[in-house]
Amino acid sequence: MQFKVLLVDDEQDILDLLKYNLEKEGFVVETASNGRLAVQAFESFQPQLILMDVMMPEMDGMEACREIRDLPQGSEVIIAFLTARNEDYSQMAGFESGGDDYIAKPIKPRILVSKVKAWLKRWEQKSDHSGTxxxxxxxxxxxxxxxxxxxxxxxxxxxxxxxxxxxxxxxxxxxxxxxxxxxxxxxxxxxxxxxxxxxxxxxxxxxxxxxxxxxxxxxxxxxxx
Amino acid sequence: MQFKVLLVDDEQDILDLLKYNLEKEGFVVETASNGRLAVQAFESFQPQLILMDVMMPEMDGMEACREIRDLPQGSEVIIAFLTARNEDYSQMAGFESGGDDYIAKPIKPRILVSKVKAWLKRWEQKSDHSGTxxxxxxxxxxxxxxxxxxxxxxxxxxxxxxxxxxxxxxxxxxxxxxxxxxxxxxxxxxxxxxxxxxxxxxxxxxxxxxxxxxxxxxxxxxxxx
DNA sequence: ATTAGGGTTAAGGCAATATTAACGAAATTG
DNA sequence: CAATTTCGTTAATATTGCCTTAACCCTAAT
CATH class of the missing domain: 1.10.10.10 (Winged helix-like DNA-binding domain superfamily/Winged helix DNA-binding domain)
Incomplete structure (x- = not known):
């Protein structure tokens, strides 16, 4: 199975770093630089996993997350947030916006890759999903x-x-x-x-x-x- | 918890300087002057953190990094590279070989100590999320x-x-x-x-x-x- | 026979978790 | 806006089950 990962962050450096490391592991990667583009990319790219920064211009991660969840197929994808070390996760914790997990910055590539693998494994297992x-x-x-x-x-x-x-x-x-x-x-x-x-x-x-x-x-x- | 740090550099002056500053903070420090010795020292010393120069005789830092990662316990240790400011080693090259972070030379002791503390704090947290x-x-x-x-x-x-x-x-x-x-x-x-x-x-x-x-x-x- | 190194067992201590009740803060209601 | 209910947390106490050790056994080598 060829897994597709969508990266969303407003910093090009981070996108490059993460993309490089994930592609090295054989994942198909696309990127988007803000929430609005992320929603579009999701529709055309149909990834299994989205890694998304919380704070972004145009549309922040949680808003994008909600919009994606409202799309058809939007309930299947796993969405993980990138959060700054001390950022408050409590807002997201309720999964009110529909996020599945989070990973703390600064991101270490090795940890990232193993987490991504774990998420995709989880994705494989949850085959039955209907709505919310x-x-x-x-x-x-x-x-x-x-x-x-x-x-x-x-x-x-x-x-x-x-x-x-x-x-x-x-x-x-x-x-x-x-x-x-x-x-x-x-x-x-x-x-x-x-x-x-x-x-x-x-x-x-x-x-x-x-x-x-x-x-x-x-x-x-x-x-x- | 007594934290152990392994310093690896071919310049004795640098080793002395860093060792002095880290020991003053209560860390246990050992040193090695090249990559090959670093791998040996890692096995016997079992540090939580390795600070390693990239360029060294015998075996360079990145090669040593890969070897250490292949050892049992080698995935637990945090490895940070010392890089010259203008050196062309992109961060990625270091990450590719399994490094977690880097610090630019010239190294200011105060910066170093605070970074080391941050790394070790991270080390404490990560142990439970590792491996599947x-x-x-x-x-x-x-x-x-x-x-x-x-x-x-x-x-x-x-x-x-x-x-x-x-x-x-x-x-x-x-x-x-x-x-x-x-x-x-x-x-x-x-x-x-x-x-x-x-x-x-x-x-x-x-x-x-x-x-x-x-x-x-x-x-x-x-x-x- | 003695010694060194490890094997085995069960009991006690202790740290981690369970449980209950109670209090203040929010939310809900009249 | 008082009265009431519900929720989140903590304090206090009980309980659990893991870790360690002490005491003793076994085996092989000297």
Missing amino acids: EASTGGLVIDKEKYLVTNNGEVFHLPKKEFELLALLVSAPGRVFTREYILNAVWGNDVIVGDRTIDVHIRKLREKLGEELFKTIKGVGYKFEP | EASTGGLVIDKEKYLVTNNGEVFHLPKKEFELLALLVSAPGRVFTREYILNAVWGNDVIVGDRTIDVHIRKLREKLGEELFKTIKGVGYKFEP
């Missing part, structure tokens, strides 16, 4: 309506619980470290205690099933249907 | 899911056991000394008794098969499918 819904096992997550359906039973989860669930379910089986979870759901700058995660996990287990969320001691949590 | 899958024989190690599959049978191993296994499997057939294992799995500063390793080996043998882990008396252990 993501489903795994008997579990359906509707990001638009903030609703979760588990074997027919409908739940309305509070924001944090929902975001935590969405994160874990986005890659079933994958272990998310506590640090990663804090970054993704709460944001880099927010300081909350470790026990906070536990409590939210507790509530998810109560509502959706004790056995779905596995603890890996000293590491983190994972979702497993 | 490695497999040998009927054995598959999935670092992302913290799962080990042996001929179809799936195991969940505790952290230390998992790390020990991952280390041994990273170079099948290679003998790892007890000292090396302690450094790699427990860290350089943690003091644990020798029997601790035995016990963990015991558990691995119990779970995955007695014959997979071979004892080399007076030396250490190796994994062999």
Whole structure:
């Protein structure tokens, strides 16, 4: 399978560097320098993965992300944001704009390549997708309506619980470290205690099933249907 | 955590200057004067960070970088190149050989120290996101899911056991000394008794098969499918 | 027989996680 | 805009399960 990656950033240097490294690995790469061009490029290029800077002229990454998600085929693509080290990820963390993941700048090519491979592998696995819904096992997550359906039973989860669930379910089986979870759901700058995660996990287990969320001691949590 | 830095340059003056400034900050520093010695020093010293000149006699920095990356543990270390300001080594050439970053000569000690601190901070964070899958024989190690599959049978191993296994499997057939294992799995500063390793080996043998882990008396252990 | 090096087992300590309740802040309601 | 409910977090306490060690065993070499 020939994988296509769309890079979006307003700095030409970064585009060149990333493009070079990804093409060396055999990926087909196209680039765009702002959000508006990214949407156009997405339509014609139809990539499996989009790597996009958050802050850009014309149209920022999150707005572009939303627009792409609204297009036909737009729910299939994996969208990952490039964020500055200390940038606040909490806005995106809700995946409100539809992003799947993020990678922190400065970007090291080796890390990038391995992450890209992981994302594309994930893309291969999620073959069934309809609209804004993501489903795994008997579990359906509707990001638009903030609703979760588990074997027919409908739940309305509070924001944090929902975001935590969405994160874990986005890659079933994958272990998310506590640090990663804090970054993704709460944001880099927010300081909350470790026990906070536990409590939210507790509530998810109560509502959706004790056995779905596995603890890996000293590491983190994972979702497993 | 005691951080170790390996300096590599053919000019003794530079080595002295950098060493002095880094040791003043509490880092453990070793030096090497060419690429070949750098590879050796890496194996015995196991630093978290390597600062390396690009141009050197015997073996240049980029070649040394590639060799180190091929060693077990070689993907964990952060490698930064020292480059002359006007040198034509594009950053990419360095990145291509597996370098993470670079710093331009002439080097100002204060800048250096702050950069080194930033790199080591990054090193602390990256260890949990590295690598995804490695497999040998009927054995598959999935670092992302913290799962080990042996001929179809799936195991969940505790952290230390998992790390020990991952280390041994990273170079099948290679003998790892007890000292090396302690450094790699427990860290350089943690003091644990020798029997601790035995016990963990015991558990691995119990779970995955007695014959997979071979004892080399007076030396250490190796994994062999 | 002695020693060195490793193997084995189980128990205790301890750090990581689970759980519950309670409080303040937001949001919702009357 | 008070009254009420819901949410997010923390504090306090309980519990879990991993790590380590101590104590003892085994084997091979001297």
